[in-house]
Amino acid sequence: xxxxxxxxxxxxxxxxxxxxxxxxxxxxxxxxxxxxxxxxxxxxxxxxxxxxxxxxxxxxxxxxxxxxxxxxxxxxxxxxxxxxxxxxxxxxxxxxxxxxxxxxxxxxxxxxxxxxxxxxxxxxxxxxxxxxxxxxxxxxxxxxxxxxx
Amino acid sequence: xxxxxxxxxxxxxxxxxxxxxxxxxxxxxxxxxxxxxxxxxxxxxxxxxxxxxxxxxxxxxxxxxxxxxxxxxxxxxxxxxxxxxxxxxxxxxxxxxxxxxxxxxxxxxxxxxxxxxxxxxxxxxxxxxxxxxxxxxxxxxxxxxxxxxxxxxxxxxxxxxxxxxxxxxxxxxxxxxxxxxxxxxxxxxxxxxxxxxxxxxxxxxxxxxxxxxxxxxxxxxxxxxxxxxxxxxxxxxxxxxxxxxxxxxxxxxxxxxxxxxxxxxxxxxxx
Numbered sequence: 001x002x003x004x005x006x007x008x009x010x011x012x013x014x015x016x017x018x019x020x021x022x023x024x025x026x027x028x029x030x031x032x033x034x035x036x037x038x039x040x041x042x043x044x045x046x047x048x049x050x051x052x053x054x055x056x057x058x059x060x061x062x063x064x065x066x067x068x069x070x071x072x073x074x075x076x077x078x079x080x081x082x083x084x085x086x087x088x089x090x091x092x093x094x095x096x097x098x099x100x101x102x103x104x105x106x107x108x109x110x111x112x113x114x115x116x117x118x119x120x121x122x123x124x125x126x127x128x129x130x131x132x133x134x135x136x137x138x139x140x141x142x143x144x145x146x147x148x149x
Numbered sequence: 150x151x152x153x154x155x156x157x158x159x160x161x162x163x164x165x166x167x168x169x170x171x172x173x174x175x176x177x178x179x180x181x182x183x184x185x186x187x188x189x190x191x192x193x194x195x196x197x198x199x200x201x202x203x204x205x206x207x208x209x210x211x212x213x214x215x216x217x218x219x220x221x222x223x224x225x226x227x228x229x230x231x232x233x234x235x236x237x238x239x240x241x242x243x244x245x246x247x248x249x250x251x252x253x254x255x256x257x258x259x260x261x262x263x264x265x266x267x268x269x270x271x272x273x274x275x276x277x278x279x280x281x282x283x284x285x286x287x288x289x290x291x292x293x294x295x296x297x298x299x300x301x302x303x304x305x306x307x308x309x310x311x312x313x314x315x316x317x318x319x320x321x322x323x324x325x326x327x328x329x330x331x332x333x334x335x336x337x338x339x340x341x342x343x344x345x346x347x348x349x350x351x352x353x354x355x356x357x358x359x360x361x362x363x364x365x366x367x368x369x370x371x372x373x374x375x376x377x378x379x380x381x382x383x384x385x386x387x388x389x390x391x392x393x394x395x396x397x398x399x400x401x402x403x404x405x406x407x408x409x410x411x412x413x414x415x416x417x418x419x420x
Binding site: 048055124127 | 172209213234236237258259275276277278294295296297314315316333383384387
C-alpha cells in the first residue's frame with residue numbers, strides 16, 4: 001500500500017465544503033507557486049487535437065477561494081497563487097493536470113486499495129506509472145458468515 | 150480470499166455451476182491468447198476466434214506489458230463489451246462493428262470504429278476520442294464524462310443520457326429523449342431530433358441544425374454566441390465534418406434546480 005494513503009493528519013470538518021486538503025490532510029506546492037505549473041502543455045497532456053476533457057474544466061471557488069474541481073476525487077483543489085487576469089481557466093487546468101500527474105488525487109490513492117483489475121496508477125496522465133489492482137482481495141466483514149440459505 | 154473459486158456444492162447441484170468470480174467476471178479463467186502480431190509499438194489482432202474476455206485481455210496485455218501504443222483489431226464480429234476499461238493513452242482502430250457497451254469506461258484512448266455500434270457505446274467515458282463511421286444505437290454516450298464522441302451516422306434514443314461533460318457530435322439524426330437528464334457538456338447534432346429533447350436537463354448545451362420534434366421538460370432555446378460557433382467550427386474541422394449552415398442552441402430553463410444543501414455532509418459519513 002502506498003505511503004501516500006497515510007491520512008492521520010486529516011480532519012473532516014462539519015462544513016459543507018469538500019476539498020482535497022480536507023480529504024488528504026495536506027497541501028501541495030503547486031497550489032501556492034505558479035511557476036511550478038507554467039510549463040504544463042495542456043494540448044500535449046490530453047488526447048485528441050484540442051483540450052479534450054479539459055474543455056469542461058474551469059476556475060471555480062470553494063470557501064471563497066479560487067479552486068479547480070478534481071472529478072477523480074469529487075473534491076476541489078484550492079489555488080492560492082495569484083492568477084493573471086484572463087487566464088483563470090488555463091491555470092485551473094494546469095494545476096489539475098499537475099495534481100493528477102504527480103499522483104496526488106485522493107481518488108487515485110484509493111486505487112491502491114480498491115482497484116479490482118490491473119491498471120496504470122496514473123492512467124492517461126503519465127506514461128509508465130506503477131500498475132495497481134493486481135492483488136485485490138474482497139473485503140471481509142469481521143464476524144460475518146455466509147448464510148446457509 | 151481467492152478472487153475466483155469453485156461454486157459451493159449446494160449451488161453447483163442446483164442453480165449455479167462452474168467458477169464464481171467475486172468481481173462478476175464471466176469466463177474468469179481466460180488468459181490473454183498472445184496471438185497479436187506486434188511490430189514495434191503497433192500490433193494487429195485478429196479477434197475472429199477469440200472470446201470477448203480474451204480480446205480484452207489481449208488488448209490490455211499489448212498496452213500494459215508490450216509497450217504497444219497503436220492496435221488494429223480485425224473481425225470484431227459485433228461482439229459486446231469490446232475495448233472496455235482501457236485507462237491509458239493509445240490508438241485503436243476497430244475494423245468492423247461492435248455490439249453493445251463497446252468502449253465503455255475508458256480514460257485516454259483514441260478509438261476509431263469503422264462500422265456501426267449497438268447500445269451504450271462509450272458509456273462513462275472519462276477522456277479520449279471515439280469516432281464511429283456509421284450508426285449507433287440507443288443510449289450513446291450514456292453518463293459520458295469527458296472527451297469527444299463522434300458518430301458520423303444516426304443515433305438512437307436517449308443519446309447522452311446523464312451526460313456529465315465532454316462533446317457528443319452526431320452527423321445524422323438523433324432519436325427521442327436526446328440529452329435526458331444531461332448535467333454538463335455539449336451535444337452537436339447535424340440532423341433532426343425526436344420528441345422530448347433535453348428533458349430534465351440540469352446544465353450543458355445541445356446544438357441542433359435540423360428540426361426538433363418537441364422539447365422535454367425545462368429545456369429552452371438560447372442564443373448562439375461566438376464561443377458556441379468557435380467550438381462547433383473547431384470540432385468539425387478536427388473531425389472533417391461538413392458544417393451545416395446554422396445551428397440552434399438549447400439549454401436548461403432552470404425551473405427544476407433544487408439542490409440539497411445537506412448532501413456534502415452526508416457524503417463525508419462514508420469517506
